[in-house]
Every structure is written in C-alpha cells, then in structure tokens.
Amino acid sequence: MKKALLITAFLILIPYISAQGQETDSLETKKDRFTTLDFKYGLLSYLAINSERMLKARGRSATLLNFGPSYIAAIVPHAGGSNIVHGPGIHTTGTLLWGRKPYRLRDTHFEFNAGLVFGLAFHQPSIAHEYGEFFIYPRTNLGFRHQSPTSDRIFRFYIGFVSIGFSIGFK
Numbered sequence: 001m002k003k004a005l006l007i008t009a010f011l012i013l014i015p016y017i018s019a020q021g022q023e024t025d026s027l028e029t030k031k032d033r034f035t036t037l038d039f040k041y042g043l044l045s046y047l048a049i050n051s052e053r054m055l056k057a058r059g060r061s062a063t064l065l066n067f068g069p070s071y072i073a074a075i076v077p078h079a080g081g082s083n084i085v086h087g088p089g090i091h092t093t094g095t096l097l098w099g100r101k102p103y104r105l106r107d108t109h110f111e112f113n114a115g116l117v118f119g120l121a122f123h124q125p126s127i128a129h130e131y132g133e134f135f136i137y138p139r140t141n142l143g144f145r146h147q148s149p150t151s152d153r154i155f156r157f158y159i160g161f162v163s164i165g166f167s168i169g170f171k
Helices: 002-030 125-131
Strands: 033-042 044-058 061-078 081-098 108-120 134-146 153-160 163-170
Touching: 033 153, 044 081, 044 163, 061 108, 061 134, 081 134, 108 153
Parallel strands: none
Antiparallel strands: 033 044, 033 163, 044 061, 061 081, 081 108, 108 134, 134 153, 153 163
16 A cells, blocks of 8 residues: 555646746746846947846847946037037947857847936036936947847947947856
C-alpha cells in the first residue's frame, strides 16, 4: 500500500514539475532588461538613461517598452524667433525591432521607436509665462541596432524628428 501511494504521488508530481520548468523558461525570455545611455542632438536634444524591457519576441520581430529619466534641451518658438528651453524630464516609448532572421538568432536589427518626452523648463521665466513650465514633446526614431544574442552590449544609431542620436548600453 505504501509503495502504491508513493508511486502514485510521484506520477502526479512529474507533470507538475515539468510544467513549472517550462513556465519559468518562458518567463525568463520576457524579462530581458537592458539599460542604455542615449545621446540625441537636434531640435529636441537630450541625454537620457533608457531602461528597456522586452514585452514580446515573435518570429523576426520584437516589441520593447522604454522608460527613463533625461535632461532635455529643446528649441521652441518665442517672440518671433526661437529660444532654448532646458530642464529635467522623463521619457516613455515603445520600440519595434525587426530583421531578416529570427530575433534570437541575429545581432543586427532595424528599429522604430515612438513615444513621449515629458519635461520641466527651469530658469526661463519669459517662456514659462507663454508656454508654462511643463512640456510634452513627441519622440520618434528610426535606426539601426547592434545587439548580439551572445553578448550583453548594445549599440544604436538613429535619426529622429530633425535630430540624430546614438546609444550605448548593456544587459
């Protein structure tokens, strides 16, 4: 009787253990996180720390969510000319990566990135009176990304709305 109970308990636990192992493996691929240091120069310039989290990798594409603090310098129209507004900010964007090979087997990716940058303008009282101290800017980029599946390093080069930029980072 004890042997039958032990064997039955063992047989019941086998599928549970293997299902748990598969579930853990699938969760690990979704929890890929990367951190990059971004530099962008143009109408909207910034220095940002970008934290990326992979949402989904399917076939030849992958979707990521980006978030992080930044220091922004933007050119805004003011009194018939333009003026530079600068201050701290936060960005949040979504990224789509795609390429010719499956995502996990390639090290070069084309990248499209779109989202918003939220910023505060400090030390600009004349502009703050006209526009307010809180700014929202669109963030769109199209670029190239080198991210080897066997390495933890990332290099990105991209063009955005009248600006160029690059990023370096690690896993």
